[in-house]
Amino acid sequence: MTTYNDEIKELVRERYGARAQRVIELSPVVEHGDGEHTDGCGCDVSASCCGPEDLEHAMRLYNDGQLAGLPAESIAASAGCGNPTALAGLQQGERVLDLGSGGGIDCFLSAQQVGETGHVTGLDMTPSMLELARKNQANLGLTNVEFVQGEMESMPLPSDSYDVIISNCVVCLSPDKDAVFSESFRVLAPGGRIHLSDVLALSAEGPAVTDAESWVACAAGAEYHETYIDRMRRAGFEEIEINGEGVEFWDESDKATYTNTASFKVTARKPL
Numbered sequence: 001m002t003t004y005n006d007e008i009k010e011l012v013r014e015r016y017g018a019r020a021q022r023v024i025e026l027s028p029v030v031e032h033g034d035g036e037h038t039d040g041c042g043c044d045v046s047a048s049c050c051g052p053e054d055l056e057h058a059m060r061l062y063n064d065g066q067l068a069g070l071p072a073e074s075i076a077a078s079a080g081c082g083n084p085t086a087l088a089g090l091q092q093g094e095r096v097l098d099l100g101s102g103g104g105i106d107c108f109l110s111a112q113q114v115g116e117t118g119h120v121t122g123l124d125m126t127p128s129m130l131e132l133a134r135k136n137q138a139n140l141g142l143t144n145v146e147f148v149q150g151e152m153e154s155m156p157l158p159s160d161s162y163d164v165i166i167s168n169c170v171v172c173l174s175p176d177k178d179a180v181f182s183e184s185f186r187v188l189a190p191g192g193r194i195h196l197s198d199v200l201a202l203s204a205e206g207p208a209v210t211d212a213e214s215w216v217a218c219a220a221g222a223e224y225h226e227t228y229i230d231r232m233r234r235a236g237f238e239e240i241e242i243n244g245e246g247v248e249f250w251d252e253s254d255k256a257t258y259t260n261t262a263s264f265k266v267t268a269r270k271p272l
Contacts, residue, residue: 005175008215009125009151012173015216016102017128084166084265085109088195093117094163097187099152099180100124100170104133104145110166111145121162122147123155153179157187165194169263172199172221177228181235188270194237196266200225208260219259228266237268 085106090096090113098107101122110120124130124147133147150156152167153176165184174180184194199222201207207214207222214220223231225242232240243265 008175008212008221011212011216013126017126019129021128084168084195084197085113088164088166088193090114090118090164095161095189096120096164096166097157097162098122099165099167099184100173101133101147102129102168104136104147106166106168107133107145107147108136108140108142111142114144116144118144120145121157123150123152123157125149125151152183155183155187159186160189162187163189163192165192165196167196167198169197169199169218171196172218172223173215175215175221177223177231178235181232181237185235185237185270190270191272193267193269198222198228198264198266199261200228200242200264202260202262205260208258214259217259219261222259222261225264232266232268236270238271240266240268242266 088096088110090110092113092115094114095118096107096110096114098110098120101107101124104122107120107122111118114120122133122145124133127149130147130149137145137147148156152170153174165188171177171180188194199218201222201224204224204226206224207219209217210220212220229240229242244262
């Protein structure tokens with residue numbers, strides 16, 4: 001029996017899959033030797049499920065030094081609302097898990113930081129996103145990254161196996177955040193930490209839009225920070241901190257509609 005949660009998840013899979021497929025099928029974005037990128041493929045970045053409205057805005061989430069040398073396709077497919085690798089403080093040798101890894105941009109940035117002795121796993125439920133990420137990985141020649149198909153509510157990953165979890169505007173898409181945080185706690189090693197960029201509601205009233213399309217746009221699934229923190233605390237996390245990033249969101253289909261949501265940085269730790 002199909003539930004509303006199942007419908008939401010399938011719609012998210014469909015939209016993000018279509019986004020990845022456009023990048024795969026259309027002629028590639030041109031990457032210049034000076035690190036600059038131009039959109040040579042006609043990718044409709046404005047059709048993102050959440051996050052920046054164009055490639056230029058997407059690139060502003062990351063500094064020039066971070067993006068240099070990355071496949072432009074991984075940037076074009078990005079639908080993030082922040083830069084979790086900038087706040088994770090990754091160290092050489094750490095094991096990193098990226099929830100909803102998409103085209104792989106945050107995985108590749110993490111791989112650079114953890115080095116050859118570290119390892120990065122990208123988890124995504126969308127086959128075409130995984131296809132794109134693996135293509136981008138092959139272009140980079142990275143051997144310390146792998147991409148796994150699965151859902152963050154039920155991760156096909158061993159317990160106590162990661163030092164750090166990152167995620168970029170993905171937890172808000174889940175209709176079962178308790179399961180996401182419970183699974184995140186399970187797969188983190190004792191003392192491990194979680195660093196999220198996510199969309200939260202700005203008041204206890206919650207998001208101003210609640211339809212299925214707004215779920216895909218990361219608005220309807222946004223929760224007030226007290227609710228979000230309570231879910232993380234019940235999962236077992238400690239030292240939970242939420243800080244606003246100052247980026248507020250409007251309805252994609254009606255630019256005059258304020259969604260009462262904004263991007264936030266979330267950090268927490270699993271006890272030793």
